[in-house]
Amino acid sequence: MTATAAPRGLDVHAVAPDFELVDHHGEDVSLRAILASGRAALVVFLPFAFSGVCTGELAAMKEQQQALRNDHVETVVVSCDSMYALRVFAETEQIDFPLLSDFWPHGEVARAFGVFVEGRGCPLRGSFLVGTDGAIAWQVVNQIPYARDVGEYLRQIAAL
Numbered sequence: 702m703t704a705t706a707a708p709r710g711l712d713v714h715a716v717a718p719d720f721e722l723v724d725h726h727g728e729d730v731s732l733r734a735i736l737a738s739g740r741a742a743l744v745v746f747l748p749f750a751f752s753g754v755c756t757g758e759l760a761a762m763k764e765q766q767q768a769l770r771n772d773h774v775e776t777v778v779v780s781c782d783s784m785y786a787l788r789v790f791a792e793t794e795q796i797d798f799p800l801l802s803d804f805w806p807h808g809e810v811a812r813a814f815g816v817f818v819e820g821r822g823c824p825l826r827g828s829f830l831v832g833t834d835g836a837i838a839w840q841v842v843n844q845i846p847y848a849r850d851v852g853e854y855l856r857q858i859a860a861l
Contacts, residue, residue: 710815710827710842717744717831718813722779722801725787730799732831735775741838741861742831743769743776743854746816746824748845750782750790750800758826759796761851766797774858777801781808781823816842830857 711717721731735742745762747755759778762769769776779801780787787800803810808824811817816827826843839857843849 708816708818708825708827708842710825710840711829711837713837713840715837716835717742717829717837718810720810720813722803722810723784724777725784725791725800725802727784730777730801732835735777736831736833736835738775739833740772741774741833741858743774743858744814744829744831745776745778745849746811746814746827747778747780748821748823748826750780750786751793754826754846754848755780756794758848758851759794759798761848762798762854763794763796765851765855768855768858770798774861775799776854779803779810779824781811818845821845828854830854830861832861 719733721729724730777799781803783804784802787802791800808817811824816824828841829837830839832838
C-alpha cells in the first residue's frame with residue numbers, strides 16, 4: 702500500500718486555477734470574471750454546509766462583509782454541496798456571499814486548488830487570496846475541525 706500526501710493547497714505566487722461554478726442562485730461565477738473586474742478574489746473552501754465550524758466561519762465573515770466584498774476584493778465560498786443545499790444554507794444563515802457549488806464533477810475545483818480530501822469527499826478549510834494578476838498572494842489551509850481567522854483575511858487583503 703502506498704501512502705498519499707495530504708492536501709496542502711497551492712504555493713504562494715502560483716497561478717490560481719481558473720474555475721466557473723454556479724452559485725446558490727444558479728448563476729455562473731468565474732475567477733476569470735472577478736479578476737477581469739479589477740478586483741482580487743478571496744476563495745474560501747468549506748467542507749460542508751450546516752456544519753458548526755462552517756456556520757461559525759461564515760457568521761464571522763458576515764460581520765466583516767464590507768471589507769471582504771468591495772471595489773477591491775470579491776469573496777466567494779466554495780463547497781462540494783449541491784446548489785440547492787447551498788441555497789437553503791444561505792437563506793437559513795442570511796449569507797450574502799456567493800456560495801459556489803463544486804458538486805459535479807465532484808470536488809474538481811477543490812482538487813485544482815490542492816485541498817480536496819479524497820477519503821472524505823470534501824475540501825479542507827483552504828483560503829486563497831488571488832491578486833488581480835491571477836497569482837496566489839496568500840493562502841492558509843486548516844484541517845477540517847479548525848476554523849480560520851477572519852482577522853487574518855482582513856490583514857492580507859489590506860497588504861495586497
